[in-house]
Amino acid sequence: MKIHALVASQATQPLHTGQVELRDLQPDDVRINVLYCGVCHSDLHMARNEWGVSRYPLVPGHEIVGRVAAVGDNVTRYAVGQTVGVGVMVDACGECHFCHQQEEQYCETGFTPTYNGTDKYTGGNTYGGYADQVIADQNFVVSIPDNLPLNAVAPLLCAGVTVWSPLHHFNVKAGDKVGVVGLGGLGHMAVKLASALGAEVTLFTTSPEKGADARRLGAHRVVVSRDAGQMAACQTSLDIILDCVAAPHDLDPYLATLKTNGQLVLVGIPDQPHPSPNVTPMVFRRLSISGTSIGSIKETQQMLDFCGQHNITADVEMITGEEIETAFARMLTSDVKYRFVIDMQKTGW
Secondary structure (H helix, E strand, C coil): CEEEEEEECCCCCCCEEEEEECCCCCCCEEEEEEEEEEECHHHHHHHCCCCCCCCCCECCCCCEEEEEEEECCCCCCCCCCCEEEECCEEECCCCCHHHHCCCHHHCCCCCEECCCCECCCCCCECCCCCECEEEEEHHHCEECCCCCCHHHHHHHHCHHHHHHHHHHHCCCCCCCEEEEECCCHHHHHHHHHHHHCCCEEEEEECCHHHHHHHHHHCCCEEEECCCHHHHHHCCCCEEEEEECCCCCCCCHHHHCCEEEEEEEEECCCCCCCCCCCCHHHHHHCCCEEEECCCCCHHHHHHHHHHHHHHCCCCCEEEECHHHHHHHHHHHCCCCCCCEEEEEHHHCCC
16 A cells, blocks of 8 residues: 655655555554654664665654554454554564564564565565554554653654663662763653652763753753863762763763763764773773663563653654754754654645
8 A cells, every 4th residue: 555655765865755655464463543753863864874774765763653543363462543652673583582582672683673674575665654654563563651642752662762771671770870971862861761760860961051951851960071070070979871972982981980880881873983991990890881772672661651650751842744854954963852753643745
């Protein structure tokens, strides 16, 4: 069936309104009418082929909230009319070690991305949420809490679970001291979620003017990372740091703020490598640098349930599909607090 979408036809051209072919419904499929789709920075990278892997036509979008329009014959988890979400994955092998332990994001043969992936039924491209409909395997669809505003839920499907996964994996709990580097789409969710877990949150930023907003979001302390005195004052004080900055930077000043056994977890992906850290303090204080990728479907559902219990959503700015190129341009200058979301119901096809 033909669906309406915002389509990237080549790297050098803006997205345009068009149509693509959505494959036929399979027995384990859920077809979803898209209500809202968050705008992730990776959407811009992919539309412009900045990672060198884009295949056209390309329909971005992997922070999707919508309502079930149809289900395949084998679907038991969802019914027509139910409000659901789809994140970065729509399928995986289901057979490897990581799939068996419900960590599909590390699938040994590679999970199927929501867009710019290879559809296992057709061999063609998968298409994302900058569209009026999407299809996903029922095991890669999640339920949305009834009490949350749907437009502000959309970014939780990528930005939210990307920071929830390390918080969950490293067992962050009440009383822990958590650092967050960068107050953007990922960082603002890290502050909210860590604070709701009962942790004491320190926000590192290069912009002093972000201090008030960081505290509004739940930060207990704001440290301007360019201020040597402020950085020195919080040395060896943190249990774990989530580094949400997607640009290369010196990691040594942040390692210095960790206690013995501390973890520096990288969730932002820079376009160039970070400078190599000084290993000496890592050795003498048993510090670790690690990274995590998005989150599993199980973690995504846990995160959404937690957000429902604590009334947590993303801070969003609403746009229509016609405004996507303006949103992309503003993203490049960090001119958004803190995530754009496309209202597909107001997008003219």
